[in-house]
Amino acid sequence: MKTAQINTKNIAYPPGGILLWIIIFLELFTFGAALIAMVLYSKDEPEVFHTSKLLLNTGFGAINTVFLLTSGFFMAKSVESFKENDLKKATRFLKFTMFGGVLFLLLKSVEYYFKLELGITIGYNTFFSFYWMLTLFHVIHVLVGLVILMFNYISLKRKATIILEDFEASAAFWHMCDLIWLLLFPVIYLLF
């Protein structure tokens, strides 16, 4: 197993790699612009946005935030252990990371199920058009992140070669899902 030291103080080598950080900022600006658009639309239909927000379960949103933050914590611990060359610990923490992601998806599925039961689909009103588009787009990111983490997990289990930069890049992608959710949760579930 190879691990290499990277000088992260260099502008070209942020933790996770410059290409991934370009992607992270593109994603953050995309979600940020969509949230700004949502807030702009809320000024035209304040009543619709307020009554629609009351149909959301804030508890589900808060618990999902806890799941993702906890998952992110284990991801950070996994990278820390990887750097210390303690691959057994890194693998165990990675398993907890993925478990947090799966819990997030399970609770999101329950939330979606209740919405669909009530007939609240993407065309229900402007608020729920944004709700479905933004949260589903985020769920796709979580799914992709889980696939990437699964590849890392299998590689660690098989004692295959993983370089630190690749492992950090995977971790940065996973944390990006946290960052996006930390913007979505307050705006969609709490503001209106």
Place this chain on the structure above:
Amino acid sequence: MKKNLLLTVWIVLILLTISTALVSNLTIATTVSTIIILVLSAIKFLGVSFYFMEMRSAHIFWKYSIFIYLFVVIGIIIFILK
């Protein structure tokens, strides 16, 4: 890295999440509660990026980029809602 630093950051993030939910449930939507909710979320965003993603050890360009992004997005949302 100090052994318990990540754990401390995680505890703070969870407490901030609970605080955000409480502020939202205990107050009616006002400009002040909106600002509190968004600022608490921005602090969590910084916690994840600077500690979990280790951006505190990155070049200053990346640190400023995160601050500027948050300032622009959160600032525009508060400006529209006020």
